[in-house]
Amino acid sequence: MPTDALVAADLVGIAAFALSGALVAVRKPLDIFGVLVLAGATGLGGGFLRDVLIGATPPAALQDWRYLLVPVLAGLVAFRFHPALGRVERKIAVFDAAGMGLFCVTGAVKALEFGLEPVAAALMGMVTAIGGGVFRDLLAGRVPVVLREELYAFPALLGSTLAVVAVGWDLDEVWVIVPGALLAFGYRMIALRRGWHAPLPPGMDGY
Amino acid sequence: MPTDALVAADLVGIAAFALSGALVAVRKPLDIFGVLVLAGATGLGGGFLRDVLIGATPPAALQDWRYLLVPVLAGLVAFRFHPALGRVERKIAVFDAAGMGLFCVTGAVKALEFGLEPVAAALMGMVTAIGGGVFRDLLAGRVPVVLREELYAFPALLGSTLAVVAVGWDLDEVWVIVPGALLAFGYRMIALRRGWHAPLPPGMDGY
Amino acid sequence: MPTDALVAADLVGIAAFALSGALVAVRKPLDIFGVLVLAGATGLGGGFLRDVLIGATPPAALQDWRYLLVPVLAGLVAFRFHPALGRVERKIAVFDAAGMGLFCVTGAVKALEFGLEPVAAALMGMVTAIGGGVFRDLLAGRVPVVLREELYAFPALLGSTLAVVAVGWDLDEVWVIVPGALLAFGYRMIALRRGWHAPLPPGMDGY
Numbered sequence: 294m295p296t297d298a299l300v301a302a303d304l305v306g307i308a309a310f311a312l313s314g315a316l317v318a319v320r321k322p323l324d325i326f327g328v329l330v331l332a333g334a335t336g337l338g339g340g341f342l343r344d345v346l347i348g349a350t351p352p353a354a355l356q357d358w359r360y361l362l363v364p365v366l367a368g369l370v371a372f373r374f375h376p377a378l379g380r381v382e383r384k385i386a387v388f389d390a391a392g393m394g395l396f397c398v399t400g401a402v403k404a405l406e407f408g409l410e411p412v413a414a415a416l417m418g419m420v421t422a423i424g425g426g427v428f429r430d431l432l433a434g435r436v437p438v439v440l441r442e443e444l445y446a447f448p449a450l451l452g453s454t455l456a457v458v459a460v461g462w463d464l465d466e467v468w469v470i471v472p473g474a475l476l477a478f479g480y481r482m483i484a485l486r487r488g489w490h491a492p493l494p495p496g497m498d499g500y
Numbered sequence: 501m502p503t504d505a506l507v508a509a510d511l512v513g514i515a516a517f518a519l520s521g522a523l524v525a526v527r528k529p530l531d532i533f534g535v536l537v538l539a540g541a542t543g544l545g546g547g548f549l550r551d552v553l554i555g556a557t558p559p560a561a562l563q564d565w566r567y568l569l570v571p572v573l574a575g576l577v578a579f580r581f582h583p584a585l586g587r588v589e590r591k592i593a594v595f596d597a598a599g600m601g602l603f604c605v606t607g608a609v610k611a612l613e614f615g616l617e618p619v620a621a622a623l624m625g626m627v628t629a630i631g632g633g634v635f636r637d638l639l640a641g642r643v644p645v646v647l648r649e650e651l652y653a654f655p656a657l658l659g660s661t662l663a664v665v666a667v668g669w670d671l672d673e674v675w676v677i678v679p680g681a682l683l684a685f686g687y688r689m690i691a692l693r694r695g696w697h698a699p700l701p702p703g704m705d706g707y
Numbered sequence: 708m709p710t711d712a713l714v715a716a717d718l719v720g721i722a723a724f725a726l727s728g729a730l731v732a733v734r735k736p737l738d739i740f741g742v743l744v745l746a747g748a749t750g751l752g753g754g755f756l757r758d759v760l761i762g763a764t765p766p767a768a769l770q771d772w773r774y775l776l777v778p779v780l781a782g783l784v785a786f787r788f789h790p791a792l793g794r795v796e797r798k799i800a801v802f803d804a805a806g807m808g809l810f811c812v813t814g815a816v817k818a819l820e821f822g823l824e825p826v827a828a829a830l831m832g833m834v835t836a837i838g839g840g841v842f843r844d845l846l847a848g849r850v851p852v853v854l855r856e857e858l859y860a861f862p863a864l865l866g867s868t869l870a871v872v873a874v875g876w877d878l879d880e881v882w883v884i885v886p887g888a889l890l891a892f893g894y895r896m897i898a899l900r901r902g903w904h905a906p907l908p909p910g911m912d913g914y
Contacts, residue, residue, distance in 0.1 A: 318854070324905035326860045330837070330853055341760065346548065348557030350762030355818075355827040372908050404562075413562040423537070427639070432841070432851055437639055439537055440525070446533045491531035494579050553755065555764030611769075620769040630744070634846070644846055646744055647732070653740045698738035701786050 298466045299399055302474065303340065303353075304363050306395030310425040311336030311364035313388040315371030316381050317433050325372055332368030334432055336392075339424030343400045343417060347407040386485060389426055389438060393449055394478030397422035398470050401453035402460060411457045418453025419446060422477070444484040444491055452477025505673045506606055509681065510547065510560075511570050513602030517632040518543030518571035520595040522578030524640050527588050532579055539575030541639055543599075546631030550607045550624060554614040593692060596633055596645060600656055601685030604629035605677050608660035609667060618664045625660025626653060629684070651691040651698055659684025712880045713813055716888065717754065717767075718777050720809030724839040725750030725778035727802040729785030731847050734795050739786055746782030748846055750806075753838030757814045757831060761821040800899060803840055803852060807863055808892030811836035812884050815867035816874060825871045832867025833860060836891070858898040858905055866891025 314335025318328040337354045344352035354360035375381065400421025404414035423439045423446060430437040439445045456473035483489070521542025525535040544561045551559035561567035582588065607628025611621035630646045630653060637644040646652045663680035690696070728749025732742040751768045758766035768774035789795065814835025818828035837853045837860060844851040853859045870887035897903070 319908045319911065321854075322908050322911035323854055324858075324907055326858065326905050327854045328908065330860045345552055345759055346558060346562065350557075351760060351821070351823060351827075355760065355823055355831065358824075358826060361826065361830060375908055376910055407558070409558060409562055410565075412565060412568065413558075416568060417562065431638060431845060432854055434850055436641055440528075440530055440534050440639055444531075444533065446537045491533050493531055494526045494529050494535065494582055496583055497526065497529035552759055553765060553769065614765070616765060616769055617772075619772060619775065620765075623775060624769065638845060643848055647735075647737055647741050647846055651738075651740065653744045698740050700738055701733045701736050701742065701789055703790055704733065704736035 296466055298470060299402060300359075302395050302470050303399045304359060306392045306399060307336040307340070307354075307360065307363045308367045309388045309395065310339065310392030310429075311367035312371055313385045313392060313426070314364075314429045315368045316375060316385045316388070317429055317435070318368075319371055319375045320381050321433070328372045329365060329368040331429060331432060332371065333364045335425045335429035336364035336367065337425075338428035339392075339396050339400070339421045339426075342424040343403060343421040346420070347404055347409065347417065349403070349407055387482070390478050390481040390485070392425060393422040393445070393481060394452055394474040394476075395470075396425065397449040397453040397477050398456040398473040401456045401473075402469060405457065405460055411461065415450065415453045415457045418456065419450045422449035422453070444481060444489060447491065448477045448480040448484070451480065503673055505677060506609060507566075509602050509677050510606045511566060513599045513606060514543040514547070514561075514567065514570045515574045516595045516602065517546065517599030517636075518574035519578055520592045520599060520633070521571075521636045522575045523582060523588050523592045523595070524636060524642070525575075526578055526582045528640070535579045536572060536575040538636060538639060539578065540571045542632045542636035543571035543574065544632075545635035546599075546603050546607070546628045546633075549631040550610060550628040553627070554611055554616065554624065556610070556614055594689070597685050597688040597692070599632060600629040600652070600688060601659055601681040601683075602677075603632065604656040604660040604684050605663040605680040608663045608680075609676060612664065612667055618668065622657065622660045622664045625663065626657045629656035629660070651688060651696060654698065655684040655687040655691070658687065710880055712884060713816060714773075716809050716884050717813045718773060720806045720813060721750040721754070721768075721774065721777045722781045723802045723809065724753065724806030724843075725781035726785055727799045727806060727840070728778075728843045729782045730789060730795050730799045730802070731843060731849070732782075733785055733789045735847065742786045743779060743782040745843060745846060746785065747778045749839045749843035750778035750781065751839075752842035753806075753810050753814070753835045753840075756838040757817060757835040760834070761818055761823065761831065763817070763821055801896070804892050804895040804899070806839060807836040807859070807895060808866055808888040808890075809884075810839065811863040811867040811891050812870040812887040815870045815887075816883060819871065819874055825875065829864065829867045829871045832870060833864045836863035836867070858895060858903060861905065862891040862894040862898070865894065 311332040315332040318331040397418040401418025404417035427437045452473040459469040518539040522539040525538040604625040608625025611624035634644045659680040666676040725746040729746040732745040811832040815832025818831035866887040873883040
């Protein structure tokens with residue numbers, strides 16, 4: 294089941310997360326190697342976390358040169374062409390949401406392949422989707438995006454749940470990947486743009 | 501040997517750590533999903549770290565729905581009823597100490613089951629006990645509790661050592677769990693309350 | 708191939724990283740247990756990360772008492788004799804560079820032994836070399852050294868690449884270890900002392 298479509302989704306997700314990490318690095322600004330390290334940690338971190346937790350070691354990223362090439366290229370592109378990428382903080386959020394949307398699906402599907410139950414697989418998809426951004430933000434000294442106020446973990450969980458359901462219905466892989474990824478990405482982007490947020494603890498709304 | 505008593509100790513430890521994480525999130529304040537994510541990361545983080553290090557993947561928490569339900573419930577309770585929980589920072593410390601006391605025992609016992617030597621198993625118990633709080637504090641941008649000045653790692657190591665000794669003596673599982681957990685929890689709480697602290701580096705006492 | 712020379716290189720690297728972690732802890736100042744925890748996390752963290760990623764669990768450090776003893780001794784030495792170690796921040800950088808130089812080699816060689824391809828093994832050596840310092844700096848609330856402006860990841864990658872090449876040429880283990888470690892350590896120290904730095908993103912040089 295690690296089909297071409299799933300590998301492609303994984304690689305595009307890695308590229309998106311790597312771009313978000315590289316742009317965070319460019320903004321500090323870090324030097325070329327710092328940019329590449331943060332691109333790599335962000336792009337590959339979520340997948341490493343998933344693979345280590347489900348026992349799929351060594352991670353695919355260490356056995357397939359494309360997984361290594363993609364974050365390097367993304368890092369170089371961000372390094373060289375960052376002004377053309379426009380307002381940086383906004384681009385970081387868009388690439389981050391794209392990586393999150395793709396990883397929640399590929400993480401959930403890979404967890405199913407390794408024998409996890411559907412609920413655990415959906416959560417593993419969410420963890421995969423969250424992981425890269427958490428590594429990026431911890432390394433860069435930012436508050437992890439998943440713990441800032443906007444909706445993040447919830448869209449990821451919705452997307453991974455949709456993917457798990459689609460696998461259960463034996464749908465074609467395109468129908469496993471696209472709706473889940475679009476739901477997670479779209480929900481996240483709309484929430485960001487409209488300033489939606491989830492309920493705060495009772496008595497804390499005044500903040 | 502993953503007996504009912506040990507699983508129960510693990511689940512209570514997860515609940516305690518999850519409550520500590522959820523309360524840290526409530527205090528910031530984070531939204532409901534942020535609270536659940538931090539409850540989950542704190543409650544399950546130490547065990548994930550232990551399972552990954554001893555090669556017990558996928559972690560029990562991904563194969564047993566109770567391990568997933570407990571932090572969710574703890575997060576919801578903390579989110580909804582946090583004012584009833586009284587002075588938050590103090591409750592965080594109590595729940596954290598309870599989780600630490602239980603995890604140092606269950607971590608050490610599980611490490612022994614996976615063939616680690618006694619000394620390594622005691623250290624793994626300490627790492628398990630420390631892990632959840634470290635994840636919580638890193639994610640929340642707090643100095644990790646284990647690196648603040650109060651006694652933390654030492655009580656955890658004492659508790660896990662006691663559990664390793666009890667396993668070596670072939671004691672009943674209640675005698676493996678309770679004395680070690682109580683020693684670690686009690687020592688930690690007394691140290692906190694009395695302001696005990698371990699020696700500082702020579703020449704640094706004046707700080 | 709886990710020969711005496713490689714184990715020795717690993718242990719010296721652990722001692723160097725543990726000293727760097729212990730000195731960071733002494734400077735804060737943390738108490739004796741905080742010093743030992745940071746010494747252990749820094750000394751063993753990179754190797755744990757490597758072993759978990761390549762599937763070599765439980766890590767060697769949990770199966771061999773020397774791996775546990777070395778960071779404890781390093782922590783005690785730093786705790787007791789830190790004034791004799793001279794200007795602390797400078798010593799941290801030297802020990803850190805020594806650990807980095809040795810770990811990039813031992814990490815790459817161990818990855819090769821576990822069947823990784825040469826390019827992945829060189830990157831794993833770099834990750835091993837970076838890992839300990841990242842754990843140390845995250846725990847201590849410092850910006851990770853690899854993301855500060857001086858050259859760090861690049862020397863580590865050069866050293867690990869040299870080691871991978873030397874293994875490919877079937878060279879004697881001394882020739883695998885020494886040139887790679889010296890290249891990484893020497894390059895890093897010269898870059899530090901001369902203030903060399905890698906290129907910044909275009910348009911960001913004025914910072």
